[in-house]
Amino acid sequence: MIPLHGDRFLRKITEADLPDVLRLDRETFPDDPYPYFALRQFHDALGDHLLVVDDGTALHGYILATPPLHASSWILSLVVSPALRGNGLGRELMTAMLGRLREEGAGEVLLTVDPANDSAVALYRHLGFTPSGEPHPEYFGPGEPRQRMRLAF
Structure with a gap:
């Protein structure tokens, strides 16, 4: 467990966390949350890189990354509860995961x-x-633009 600001800490997901992670995803992406089966597979396949923010009573965010493959890793999702946005929690999640990925050998x-x-x-x-490069206007399909971004270590 990694202590975060306040009474929150960052820890690896457990199977029992899946309903709360689904709730967080639905709150954050109401039009297109991950389905339960995808979160379940992320838990099984990438559980060491799926970290949740816990305060001992509820989950307030999560971050999902891929382990480094050929020195590259991806941040697949960063979710912070709407009630806690703007308080630095996203930065704490990213900083913790980026440190971990760097230690694991990610070059980017x-x-x-x-x-x-x-x-x-x-x-x-x-x-x-x-x-x-430029934002891709249909990266995730029609009306779903995305900007690719890169951090080199």
């Missing part, structure tokens, strides 16, 4: 972000990520 970390999500883009830029 990649992610995609909705280019209209100004706060997320600002967070990633603050952490050293830079855009990789």
